[in-house]
Amino acid sequence: MLSERRLEVLRAIVQDYVGTEEPVGSKALTERHNLQVSPATVRNDMAALEEEGYIAQPHTSAGRVPTDKGYRLFVDKLADVKPLTGAERRAISSFLEGAVDLDDVVSRTVRLLATLTRQVAVVQYPSLSRSTVRHVELLSLAPARVMLVLITDTGRVEQRMVDCPAPFGETSLADLRARLNSRIVGERFAEVPRLVQDLPESFDNEDRGTVSTVLSTLLETLVEETEERLMIGGTANLTRFGQDFPLTIRPVLEALEEHVVLLRLLGEAKDTGMTVRIGHENAHEGLTSTSVVAVGYGSGNEAVAKLGVVGPTRMDYPGTMGAVRAVARYVGQILAEN
Incomplete structure (x- = not known):
């Protein structure tokens, strides 16, 4: 010691x-x-x-x-990370509050992290597997056609068209909307199939086929959208650190192009607290000359996704860790308010 x-x-x-x-x-x-x-x-x-x-x-x-x-x-042995200045905090809040939807939130977060840290920023989209249902909307487009709109607690919106086997009246549609929301709002996606499995039986015989079709589309949406997504930005920042990479920057750039590698990196980060992986602690060969600083973010006490930065091991760790933590906190607040 x-x-x-x-x-x-x-x-x-x-x-x-x-x-x-x-x-x-x-x-x-x-x-x-x-x-x-x-x-x-x-x-x-x-x-x-x-x-x-x-x-x-x-x-x-x-x-x-x-x-x-x-x-x-x-x-x-860091006693504390470097706090952001008041001006930096106000700039972060103002920039993120201008976002119009989830894609815009993620895009702005990537740009913000890359600018603050001067590293490569990586932001994972909120995982649907960890999300809960905020609202389900059903809109009649034609007598036998319905638009299903699923809104998550993180602001993610999914839309699907449903071709019904028979005409479905406005009264029946409103009834289905009300019953569906009463059962699944606030529930985890994984719980939805169990919660709606007997719902068709509570409708009249002539409506059960349509109700089943709508529910099938809803459940298919939950399955289809579980694929993890992320956004990356600031790759050009690495060109400032050419001397920090032993031979060439190329292996790093190639690794950053593989989203599977980045998703694995973020997946290895802790849900709570800061994760810092340095040099050869990174399993991927192309990233052994880099450090990864990552943290979870979410609209409540539980992380629904992770964000972080990738840069050379010669990194301002207190400043980078402070910026990553602050941005994650602000993103969580934005998601909770939307």
């Missing part, structure tokens, strides 16, 4: 390397930080940190840089 002094030296090395992009030497550390020890003591501490694998020397004539292990300890 590292002593508090050596931990302070490691913190200083991480901060300087992230800020300057240059390997850090003992002289620079003693000049920039109030370590209250001599340069010789700092050199000894750096030698010990290197021996234990927390820092490394990229070139014989260079200073030291943090390793994945060093970044991990730095993140684990």
Whole structure:
């Protein structure tokens, strides 16, 4: 276990390397930080940190840089993340409140995260498997044609056309709408089939076929839309960090093009609290030179999806973690209000 002094030296090395992009030497550390020890003591501490694998020397004539292990300890020992300024918080709130629908919320969130962190932003759409029903609307388009509109608690809207086996009057349609909403509003999608299975039997014989058709369309919608979706933005930000990738940025870009990889990354993040995966902690080979910072978001106390950023391991972790957490909180508030 590292002593508090050596931990302070490691913190200083991480901060300087992230800020300057240059390997850090003992002289620079003693000049920039109030370590209250001599340069010789700092050199000894750096030698010990290197021996234990927390820092490394990229070139014989260079200073030291943090390793994945060093970044991990730095993140684990963070007392707090960097708070956003009042102006930043107001800008986030104003920008997200202008969204007109769920797609716009996700799109704005991606742009916001990429701008705030100057990293690649990834936002997962709210999962229908974790969503609840806010409302079901049934609209008559013709005597035997109905539009079904499903609205989730996260603001997601799905529309389907239903061709009925027989004409369905406005009174019967209103009755079905009322009974359907009374049974499933506020319920998880997974519970809907059980809750509506006996609903056709409560209608007259001439309407049961149409009721069954409407319910079949509703259940098919729940199944069809369970595929996970995400949006990515800010990939161009990686071009600023060319020197942070050992050989080439290409493997990172190729990994980011695979949505399955990104969904797996977000899926590995915890539903509650912040998840930070550094370097080789990322299983995908193309992302072993990156760090992933992710967190869950939702309209209540439970996460319905996740968002985060991908960038080089030489990352401003306190600032990035603070921005990701703040944006997730604001997105959750927007979803709850819509």
